[in-house]
Amino acid sequence: MLRLDDLQVFICTADSGSLSAAARRLECSPAVASAALKRLEGQLQVRLLARSTRSLRLTAEGEQFLGHARAALRALEEGRQALEGGRAGIGGVLHLSAPSDFGRNVLLPWLDAFQRDHPRLTLRLHLGDRVADLFRQPVDIALRYGEPEDSSLVALPLAPGNRRVLCAAPAYLAAHDAPQRVDDLAAHNCLLYVLGERVHDRWRFAQGRRSQEVTVKGDRVSDDADAVRRWAVAGHGLSYKSWLDVAGDVTAGRLALLLADHQGEAAPLNLICAHRAQLSPPVRVLHAFLRARCAELLAKAPWPA
Incomplete structure (x- = not known):
């Protein structure tokens, strides 16, 4: 049976590109981290990382398995949040990516209000106009203009009538x-x-x-x-x-x-995630909150409703 700590070591190593950096981040020794990777590769019977004295990279099998490893840890975290969330409300950590202009000048005050209503929620905000890779980067959801080019992504409308x-x-x-x-x-x-x-x-x-x-x-x-x-x-x-x-x-x-x-021209804004399993209670509540705020701005738009 796969160990969760081994999956964490693998994901952290893939993200940082360095076994020693992953060990520091996870507060363990490089020897322990190396043993975790070897144990995981032994159980899967594949090579996940190609390692040399100077470089480390994902193998084709490692690329394929990385998304599944992330999804497994997310699912377990969502289960933990659901168990402890009942009476306490929305909580946990949510990684959110957003466009630079909308994020800085519109979204920030909205998120301030959202966190006042949900003080147990921690937001990690990534701002930039390059489209985040939801399968490889540590991002749970992304706000993006336009329809996603990858049809496998899940897109929930926030401002479908925006222009x-x-x-x-x-x-x-x-x-x-x-x-x-x-x-x-x-x-x-x-x-x-x-x-x-x-x-x-x-x-x-x-x-x-x-x-x-x-x-x-x-x-x-x-x-x-x-x-x-x-x-x-x-x-x-x-x-x-x-x-x-x-x-x-x-x-x-x-x-x-x-x-x-x-x-x-049309510029619809959507909330995007990689899998429907990521539509956790915090994501659904945030989606409803942001859609209502966007509707207020669209009501003032210069074109007919």
Whole structure:
């Protein structure tokens, strides 16, 4: 029968890429960690890690088994939380990944409120615009714009009706004529960000049944969407971003909406996890909480409900 501590050593070693680092993290000696790995490989009768004096990497069998090992430990942790959670409410540790702009400027205060209601819950928040690998990284759930490319992932909608909007700061509009048509964007400095490993410089709009795409350019590009929003607020150009990201700036007057008679492209926000088994009570409660907060922002959106 497989030992839980052996699985922990294997997962920690795979995450850190070092047996000695895993031993330090688990507060055991390298010899004990090495013995755990050998014992696990002996029981499975496969080589999980290819080790040399200078490097350590997962074998093909190790890659395959890693996801199962993670799922097994998660399932046991969820069972432990369920047993002790009854009267005490939602608790445990939840690893959450979110986009940089939405995470910093919208999600953080929401999570503060959520943890006030559930003080036994510990959140570990990972912010960034690169899509987290839910099978390999230590992340339980991810908030991501757009539909997941991997159909095996579980996606729960948070803001299915969200869209991108075109906006600029009053300072920029004081120095430049506001665009009246989509074609006018070619004459403006457009603030760009990397989306899906490429610069998102093709902006799409719809007006009634007519759709239009324009290729834009600008003097600022970032792989962090929060930087693009900050550039826009500072008056450096036009931005084409999720309504959820800029709703607060529009309401406060820091940004003004442009081409209001055109509809921006869809940008649905989803809560994503690798397996339905990960839809634990904390995840389900958090999903309902975030969906309600997103609905409040979407109620203020410039397009018809």
